[in-house]
Amino acid sequence: MxxxxxxxxxxxxxxxxxLIVTLQALALGSLISFSLGLxxxxxxxxxxxxVQWPVGIVTEFVRDTPLLVQLFFLFYVLxxxxxxxxxxxxxxxxxxxxxSTYTMQVYRAGIDAVPPGQWEAAxxxxxxxxxxxxxxxLPQAIRRVVPALGNYVISMLKDTPMLMTIxxxxxxxxxxxxxxxxxxxxxxxxxxxxxxxxxxYLASLLLRTLERRLVR
Amino acid sequence: xxxxxxxxxxxxxxxxxxxxxxxxxxxxxxxxxxxIARTHRLWIVRFLAGFYTEVFRGTSALVMIFWVFFxxxxxxxxxxxxxxxxxxALGLTYGAYGSEIVRGALNAVDPAQKEGxxxxxxxxxxxxxxxxxxxxxPEMIPPFSNLLIELLKGTALVSVMGMxxxxxxxxxxxxxxxxxxxxxxxxxLIYFVIAFxxxxxxxxxxxxxxxxxx
Numbered sequence: 001m002x003x004x005x006x007x008x009x010x011x012x013x014x015x016x017x018x019l020i021v022t023l024q025a026l027a028l029g030s031l032i033s034f035s036l037g038l039x040x041x042x043x044x045x046x047x048x049x050x051v052q053w054p055v056g057i058v059t060e061f062v063r064d065t066p067l068l069v070q071l072f073f074l075f076y077v078l079x080x081x082x083x084x085x086x087x088x089x090x091x092x093x094x095x096x097x098x099x100s101t102y103t104m105q106v107y108r109a110g111i112d113a114v115p116p117g118q119w120e121a122a123x124x125x126x127x128x129x130x131x132x133x134x135x136x137x138l139p140q141a142i143r144r145v146v147p148a149l150g151n152y153v154i155s156m157l158k159d160t161p162m163l164m165t166i167x168x169x170x171x172x173x174x175x176x177x178x179x180x181x182x183x184x185x186x187x188x189x190x191x192x193x194x195x196x197x198x199x200x201y202l203a204s205l206l207l208r209t210l211e212r213r214l215v216r
Numbered sequence: 217x218x219x220x221x222x223x224x225x226x227x228x229x230x231x232x233x234x235x236x237x238x239x240x241x242x243x244x245x246x247x248x249x250x251x252i253a254r255t256h257r258l259w260i261v262r263f264l265a266g267f268y269t270e271v272f273r274g275t276s277a278l279v280m281i282f283w284v285f286f287x288x289x290x291x292x293x294x295x296x297x298x299x300x301x302x303x304x305a306l307g308l309t310y311g312a313y314g315s316e317i318v319r320g321a322l323n324a325v326d327p328a329q330k331e332g333x334x335x336x337x338x339x340x341x342x343x344x345x346x347x348x349x350x351x352x353x354p355e356m357i358p359p360f361s362n363l364l365i366e367l368l369k370g371t372a373l374v375s376v377m378g379m380x381x382x383x384x385x386x387x388x389x390x391x392x393x394x395x396x397x398x399x400x401x402x403x404x405l406i407y408f409v410i411a412f413x414x415x416x417x418x419x420x421x422x423x424x425x426x427x428x429x430x
Contacts, residue, residue, distance in 0.1 A: 070404070162278055164376075193275050
């Protein structure tokens with residue numbers, strides 16, 4: 001086994017560029033999945049099955065099929081339909097959509113965990129429906145689910161390398177580029193492998209602190 | 217689509233199923249080995265098992281696949297057949313997730329059960345085999361079922377390495393027909409059907425195992 005530190009040194013500038021792209025994709029993907037997931041969760045609570053069934057089936061379908069194929073679908077099919085997005089935007093959209101079907105379940109559990117007394121109190125105070133949701137239910141529900149949402153951010157981080165397949169130059173994309181130019185595979189792939197372990201470990205520590213502060 | 221292209225898709229399904237079964241077997245083995253090691257009485261065994269879980273859960277499955285396909289042959293001279301390389305990468309990664317399930321289920325067994333085993337003079341291995349596992353395994357099935365779906369979705373990653381699985385056959389058909397909406401819809405539907413069948417099988421297994429305990 002040969003390990004070449006100079007290759008690591010040469011790869012590092014590319015590494016930092018890739019890390020920025022990865023974190024950007026992660027931040028935007030999280031944002032989409034958090035908001036879209038809440039929309040799905042609220043739609044599932046509408047009383048009519050004409051909304052519940054389609055939403056249920058679509059989200060189940062998205063959750064049970066590979067993100068990689070969904071990426072290809074959006075990347076190649078959207079332009080055929082006349083909607084041309086950049087590779088990065090497509091990737092962020094795919095990750096956000098895929099994970100919104102997970103965060104949706106998290107929100108649902110959070111909403112279900114709000115004690116019935118809170119609903120009754122809101123009714124007794126004659127709060128409107130919107131106000132009940134905005135001022136009573138959601139603040140309590142979301143506070144409870146932050147740690148679970150955080151876990152999905154870590155999962156999303158580990159799925160961002162898939163964006164490489166649609167030409168986004170995130171960490172793995174840069175590593176592959178570097179390998180092809182310098183014929184050195186060992187160093188860049190190992191460096192980003194370690195980077196993923198370190199980042200997700202730090203993130204899980206951060207999450208544990210957050211959990212202690214939010215859920216008491 | 218012509219019949220030749222459908223044949224390509226069928227071959228892809230077969231590769232995906234093979235890879236799924238092999239990596240699920242490896243992942244199950246790793247899950248139980250590491251999960252049980254995490255409840256071991258020696259701290260060093262617990263520590264090593266915990267370290268394994270953190271490392272393999274921490275890294276991305278696709279990076280792991282890259283590592284096994286490119287770095288393993290270069291750095292150690294181990295050139296694996298693609299099927300085994302894919303199995304190894306997926307089995308080790310998803311096994312790390314599974315070990316958390318096994319550990320959680322073992323810890324959830326009532327401590328009095330273990331004490332009962334000690335009082336009856338069972339050896340640690342007997343306690344594990346005859347008391348803890350029979351009660352813990354049925355509880356593991358629902359989370360394992362979810363993990364199996366994640367593994368199925370993970371198998372699509374090997375297509376990046378040029379392995380002819382279902383996702384890869386979709387790409388080939390797209391190139392052949394210059395049309396993507398239809399074929400990718402079919403591919404997604406096939407994955408969905410496989411996932412649906414898997415959940416059914418796991419639900420049946422859960423019923424079967426629970427009937428044995430109570």
